[in-house]
Amino acid sequence: MSMEAVVYQGPHDVDVEEVDEPEIEHPNDVVIDITTTAICGSDLHMYEGRTDADPGIVFGHENMGIVDEVGDGVTTLEEGDRVVLPFNVACGVCKNCENGYTGFCLNVNPGFAGGAYGYVAMGPYKGGQAERLRVPFADFNALKLPEGREHEDSFILLADIFPTGWHGTELANLQPGESVAIFGAGPVGLMAAYSAKIKGAAEIYVVDRVDSRLELAEKHCDATPINFEESDPVEQIKSIHGGGVDKGVDAVGYQAIDPETDVSDDAYDPARENPAVVLNQLIQVVRATGQLGVPGLYVPSDPGAPDEMAAQGRLGIDFGKFFEKGLKVGTGQCNVKEYNRELRDLIIQGRADPSFVVSHRVDLEEAPEMYERFDNREEGVTKVLLEP
Ligand SMILES: NC(=O)c1ccc[n+]([C@@H]2O[C@H](COP(=O)([O-])OP(=O)(O)OC[C@H]3O[C@@H](n4cnc5c(N)ncnc54)[C@H](O)[C@@H]3O)[C@@H](O)[C@H]2O)c1
Ligand SMILES: [Zn+2]
Ligand SMILES: [Zn+2]
Missing domain, CATH: 3.90.180.10 (Medium-chain alcohol dehydrogenases, catalytic domain)
Structure with missing residues (x-):
């Protein structure tokens, strides 16, 4: 059959x-x-x-x-x-x-x-x-x-995606009344934002470049939308919040677009990728002793990687800054x-x-x-x- x-x-x-x-x-x-x-x-x-x-x-x-x-x-x-x-x-x-x-x-x-x-x-x-x-x-x-x-x-x-979004907030140990920055307003990021709302987060920032996705975050998750094509998302969040947020979620993963690269067209452009960019932005935007949850996918082998190191899943993460701030991180499959x-x-x-x-x-x-x-x-x- x-x-x-x-x-x-x-x-x-x-x-x-x-x-x-x-x-x-x-x-x-x-x-x-x-x-x-x-x-x-x-x-x-x-x-x-x-x-x-x-x-x-x-x-x-x-x-x-x-x-x-x-x-x-x-x-x-x-x-x-x-x-x-x-x-x-x-x-x-x-x-x-x-x-x-x-x-x-x-x-x-x-x-x-x-x-x-x-x-x-x-x-x-x-x-x-x-x-x-x-x-x-x-x-x-x-x-x-x-x-x-x-x-x-x-x-x-x-x-x-609903459990995975929830998992992102668990990996960050998000508590009621805390502020959280969520990178990615794809299905997983939106579910992380929705989970943050259900858990009683005080402030939710959602970063992406796709307007229709940011609109869903605003409408259904009471999130503040941040478009990374407009200006540095870390600065945008810090200026609204007044400093670093308590928690961060990476719902993008290794195929992250680097905001510093030039906008090409509307389609997803691999030439704009930088696999460490979101992790490094989270390290900047989360306050000292805060926590990051990383449900976004990272791979040990990427045949289309932008460079040799990334091809083996090795990323240029600002670990010195991460250590200096006493941050914690949780990762993995949900x-x-x-x-x-x-x-x-x-x-x-x-x-x-x-x-x-x-x-x-x-x-x-x-x-x-x-x-x-x-x-x-x-x-x-x-x-x-x-x-x-
Ligand atoms: N851990 C798990 O168990 C698990 C489960 C499901 C999905 N995932 C992973 O989660 C990630 C998201 O999945 P999805 O279904 O939402 O996919 P998606 O690709 O639709 O969403 C990713 C979003 O990130 C945005 N983005 C790209 N670069 C960005 C940047 N620099 N800053 C902010 N946003 C940026 C994109 O515009 C897109 O809207 C993927 O990596 C996926 O593999 C993990
Ligand atoms: Zn899936
Ligand atoms: Zn088993």
Whole structure:
């Protein structure tokens, strides 16, 4: 049996192709019919050829759907259950899983800590930008949702970006009443800003260059928008706030645009990148003894890096300044299971509605066009959901 799936062909090229349908491979598996799957900024690193991803990968680590087949060893799920899957694939019983670090599971990806669906170096798991998906260790990984179609646009965000934005504020140890600067108003940055609002931050600054994204931050997160193309974002924040902020979040990652470079055109221009620029701006803008959270992705190998050092993931970070200020930093993949249950319940109870970030819901067939538009950070394209 075959089904349609989004398959990586090479830099800036994905196709919707026929691939084999997934099957139960182990008694702990379920297979779900995908109802919604999302494109992520993390997919763009692969899409742009900025990782070691080989052609042929089925993309898609943000997945939800209806359980259709159930392995004999699965005890808590049955056919017809509506579930959302953390992008992490985790076993539930290793040392890291037991301690809540499901993003660093020791059993699902031999020789590496952490697994995910449809992602380079994250194990053999196929992505869910397809009609169906195999879910390993299903009892542990699947989060059950209320039946029906309600909150579909919010629940899909539990697979990654809502927990990941929340994780950014946790890594920075953000407390009620504190001020925070968030770099990046992509889906992850917007979810970090929204999480900061829910947690009761006193002041939220969000930095980006895409006006439609900054507008969402202002409207839905009560954030002060800072456009880095206008002038130095650090100076802009310090002049409004009157000095350094308590906490900072990097929701950009290694493909950061350097504000000092000349504006070319509207499309994302790799010639403008400087992988250390956001980290160094955070070191400047956060007050002495403050804390940085870095959910933005950094890689140990970047085939399209601007220089030799960056190609090996080595960045020119102002560590002297970092030390002098006594700063702290937290990094890494989000352990989605640490937060997804509680964030789901905020959605069910009407206390959170992260769906403001969703700009498009389209047929799976439209994936190639939407990858291109999202990759260009086109005005008005924020979070794209695909429906098989
Ligand atoms: N840690 C995790 O578990 C995890 C999970 C999901 C995504 N991520 C990563 O988070 C990052 C953001 O993801 P996204 O989906 O929001 O992607 P995105 O690419 O849409 O968002 C990045 C935003 O940063 C902006 N930007 C670029 N340079 C900047 C600068 N110098 N200052 C401020 N803003 C700048 C861009 O204009 C864009 O709006 C990516 O690196 C992604 O891989 C990490
Ligand atoms: Zn993602
Ligand atoms: Zn594990």
